[in-house]
Amino acid sequence: MNKIFLLLAGMIAGTAAMAQESSIDEIIAVVGDKIILKSDVENQYALYLRENQTPNEAIKCTILQGLLSQKLLVAQAEIDSLAEKNANFPAQVEAELDKRVQFFVRSYFGGSVAELERFYGKPLLQLKEEFREQIGDQMKAELMQMEITAGLDVSPADIRKYYNSVPPDSLEIYNTEVEVGQIVIYPKVTEAQKMVARTRLAALRAEIQAGEDFERLAIVNSDDPGSASSGGDLGFVSRGQMVPEFEAAAFRLKEGELSQIIETEYGFHLIQGIERRGEQIHVRHILIKPEYSKVELDSARKLLAEVREKILVDTLSFAAAAVEYSDDELTRGNGGIFAPQGRQGFNMIPLDKINEYTGDAGIFNIIDTMEVGQISKPLVYVNQQTGEQGYRIVYYKSRSEPHRASLETDYPRLRNAALAVKQEEVVEEWFKDKITEQYVRIDESYQSCESLQHWLRASAQFEN
Template sequence: MMKNLLIIITLLLSFCSFGAKAQEKLIDRVVATVGSGIILQSDIDNQYMQYLANGGTPDSDFKCSALQQLIMTKLLAQQAVIDSVEVTESEVDDQLNARMREMVRRAGNQERLEGFLKRSLLQYKEEMRPILSEQLKANKLQGTIVQKITITPQEVKRYFEGLNQDSLPHFNTEVEIGEIVVNPVLTKEEKSVFREKAEGFRKQVIDGTDFGTVARFYSEDGSAPYGGELGFATRDAYVKEFSAMAFRLKEGEVSPVFETQFGFHFLQVLERRGEEVNVRHVLVKTKPTTASLERTKAKIDSIYDKVSSGKLPFHTAATLYSDNKETKFNGGMVINEQSQSRTTLIPVDILEKELFVAIDPLKPGEYSKPFQFTDRTGQLAYKFNYLKTRIPPHKASLDQDFAKIQEAAQEDKTRRKLSEWFEKKTKATFVHVSDDFQQCEELKIWLTPKDNDIAAK
């Protein structure tokens, strides 16, 4: 049983989908009972619908996996209620809005998504709200179960020695990379074009055009499909200029145009709720001009000359001049974001093509020439890279790959802890799966001995 639970715990740790109750109640039915809760066929069908909406390919086994995840979520959520684990309305709102934005992005636009879902986005959000609330409670409880798990160097060593030494993984080439990034800075005159554009959109609102309509047509923010609405949030959810404006205004009031690092905004307060506020806004992003790009190129060329000539250490230059806040206080070194241990070693096969091309010809200790690139926000900037280390392909080694092995050992210990929790919980909780799901291999762990006899026939 422990082995099977370890397998499904691995799935649970990566599971982030959620479903909604179907409108067609007449064709709905109970497919599983978990303690005092039930799981409906519509819950699974809507999980599958969202899976397809997010770009998944048709998969006949998906519904077995979906039911398994829903059973585990029910067990966690029911214990969360017992343990008084709560989630706030704003947490649910934030998750709903983020997931809806991603679904709209994948579908191409709101209308296409609503056609696929066969209902309005507002209706779909309300259907999903209780399901997502349950999912968030389950996630919080899961976090409390594993939050105190730590791993010692001795445990890492034992984990590694317990692996089959003849089938240890081979790691691809890995590199340690530094970067210095310089963003274009616009003059007041260059910015005025974007400010005037935002002022024009605001005037439309003041003159009587619906705020949401203006946001949908003109805002350059991801909230545009929702009429610019951001949902309830606290002060620390936004950059300081946005928070200052959002928490200063009264309900219904429209702000003047103001500037943040993202561009020029104006907003309207929709509702206040304690220390939270729900606003909608319009964003006009600032874009670099030809002149600002030329100034940026001259600045980074100057920094490059000082570093490559040895006049200024790379880590000092990064701290002084780089505009990338994620790396400048780390001596310019890039973190492997796919690693939980936040190591600076990065497999070359996950590098963006542009970055790989820049560092591929370099030897350790060398610098790439400055080049123009597009950052994560879609803005043009300049940077150059430093290759600190290149580790050739090799078989896993405790000395060379300690951080990766430590991460794997931590995940293994976490899975075992959760497996023990579910094994104990299932012994004390009634779980019944409907007959037509009992042939699912991954669900047999939840079947009673009688059910298993039926499934075997």
């Protein structure tokens, strides 16, 4: 694939660099009214070095190529008002920002927010503020690219043509892959257990009103694993990012004001307002989850055992059972099956990456003891994101052995590959047309970059 397309796709997917700021801040390129700083390239190059260790100055040409492409897409997206036409765009930016930060903390800093903050020399909240515009631009670029490729599809003939165009010895070899699903049931808490949690949170609220520090109490008491360590701080959030009950209460708060106790599907919350910026609010909260007893946990196990029995005797399919009974939001909408992101119509997951793809450190060990087609007995399950405990049954639906790609076994995957090639061709043609319509200037230090020749010719026409 073309390097422009690959780098741009990587940036949109969330791999844009987050590295230490450079003290150098000179403009090295301009696209329309968008500028690219030398530090923009150096920051991404710093992350490249962090991943690859081996210096390669040519990578800077590729990085600049991606940044130029993104700036052109963003400029056109703003001309076409694509973000303004999407009422949920601000909320989507915030959600993507949180996802990116979590990805970088997990992938590059060993899961340690403190290590991330040490690397940057700044607190997490300040980093989020600085990256918000960058993420917004990347998402505008994505909207523009979707607009360019909207309606594109491939026919069976296109797919076969693509398949036949690839030399047989160049067809991708796929390692062992599996298709796995689960049905999760969490225990249902009683009203008495809810009252205990509410009473505990009411006592914390009284302590705060009496002068106790909210953040200290959140660190010690909150059951929210994502915010407890930072004093309950959720950063800036937009409408649509939170469950309705929480959102309604949070958006009514003034700076420093405490909410009443709010009940949501996650438990009971006490919220404190910090700041508001239009349709965004900055809040912190304490979450107290009702604690269920062994009785409720055992009831969840028994219900799941009954569901499994219905599946085994064919009175209920696994997919229908997942939709009706499962409490797992990740898989329920896909008939209980784990679906890799970005792989439309294809649920096979590389066996050696099953834990990574599912976000579940225990799933490999479970299916390693099973035969294809089997459904496990109810197993104790702890959600690694929320800490919630329940039971699950695991379905080892299918398995494919290592093989070279073929139309018979990999049609959905080949369809996606053929469509990607078609989209790439359309995007490249769009770039060729649009480059001549926008003002382009590139610093002379990048004149030798072979990958920038189209851009350099456009830059030259404005200089002449």
